[in-house]
Every structure is written in structure tokens, then in C-alpha cells.
Amino acid sequence: MSIRKALRWTVPPLALLALAAWYASSTPVVGAQQRTSASPHVAGMVPAPGPAAFPQGAAGPDSSAAVGKFVAQKNAESARERDNFVHQGWQLVDVPAPDMRLVALDPSLLKGRERELRQQIASTVASPDQARNLAQIAREASEEPTQVAAVEALGRIHSDEAQDRLLDLLHVLPDGTMARREIAPLLRPRDLSDPRAATLAQLLDSSELNPVERKQIAFTLALVGLRDRSELPASATDKLSGDSRALLASMTSLAQFKR
DSSP, rough: OOOOHHHHHHHHHHHHHHHHHHHOOOOOOHHHHHHHHTTTTTTTTSSSOOOOOOOOOOOOGGGGHHHHHHHHHHHHHHHHHHHHHHTTOOOOOOOOOHHHHHTTOGGGGGGOOOOHHHHHHHSSSOOOOHHHHHHHHHOSSSSSSHHHHHHHHHHOSSSSSHHHHHHHHHHHTTTTHHHHHHHHGGGGOSTTSSSSHHHHHHHHTOTSOOOHHHHHHHHHHHHHHHHOOOOOOOHTTTTTTTHHHHHHHHHHHHHHOOO
């Protein structure tokens, strides 16, 4: 027999013997092998399904039955959770969908639903795009608590538009009203280089503001300057009267004392 024929008849059996030897050396004890073959999930061949896993192998005529069994299982779990919820003293109630006009702070609700609108304003943090609605509510509300709620909500919005709306309301709302008294402390420039800081400084000489409002604005400017260790631009202070510059200096001293 030639060498080529001998190899052809000898190599396959040798390969089989080698494969058998490798398999025998890597196979666990018989008991573990039996447990592994009995549970493919333990062997890592198939992922073990959790509580929410869809039934494995549902196909063909049995697929509808498998799906139905799965749905029944989930419904039973939901029923148990609901029963536990009720057993702990809670009550399940039907909640109507939110009124989107209330959510949007629609000023038209002032006619007939002002109290609901006020409660909505007080119970939520308005978004920057609602600043215009809040300003309109503050101007048109017939009840002072609603005006105050709208002004305070504007003060909680950290946006340029909200600050502009507050500044407008300072000139629109009547002096002495509750809502007007809330405005001056809520006017807060980002820093003294902010153009709004110069605008506020000019209000210190405005006859439209009362002395308390001018002091509040001067105190805010003083606090911002001390916080940032900065001063108003000369272009702003040069336009102020001597009384307004003296007021700024006085409020700066007071702010330093309070710190």
C-alpha cells in the first residue's frame, strides 16, 4: 500500500480519536452532564426567561395558545399588583385628562375660571415660553392674588423675556398694588455688564418709581457688584444724578454690612 493510501485510511480515525479525547477531557462528571442536558438554560444554551419574557419556541399551530398563555400570565400579575395596592389602603380612581388650556396658562380663562388659573400658576413652574401669558394675566386679572401669583411666577422663570415682562409690568401696574410691590425685588440682571443693569440704574432717577422701589433696585445692583467684584460701566453711572449715585453707594455699604 502506498503512503498516500495509508494516510487516507489512517488520518480520519486519528482525528476522531483526538476529538473524542478532547471531548472526554472537557466534559464534566456524569451527574453534572445529566443536569446540563436536562436544563439548557443552566448550560447557557438558551437564556432563561424572566417574568416578562415572551414564551420561547412559540410557532406554528401552538403560537396562538402560547400568546394567550403569556397574556393571561401578565394579566394575572397586574391583578395581583392591583389587589396589593388596594390592600395597602390606596384607592384607584379615574383621573380626567388635564385641561390643556390650564396647562398653557391661557389668559382667556380669566373669564369665569380665574381661581382655577391662579391655582395652576401657583402649583407649577412656568416655562419661558409662558412669560407672555403670565404678563397678560398680571395685567388683566380681576383679583389681586391672581396678579401676585403671575408676577411671582415670572420671577421664577430665569429668562431674558421674563425679566423684560417684569420691567414692563413695573410701568403698567398701579403703584401701591400688591403685585406691583413684588416686582422690583425680582428684577435681577445677570451681571453689571448686562444691558439690563444699566436700564435698572436709570430707573433710580425715574419719577414713576416710589422711594422703596428705587432702594430695592439699588440694593440689587449693589449685591450683584459685590458678588462679582465689579461696578456699573461709566457710561451708566455718568448719566445718574448725584442722589442716585449716593443711593447706590449707600446700598453698597448696607449690602457689605449684611454680608
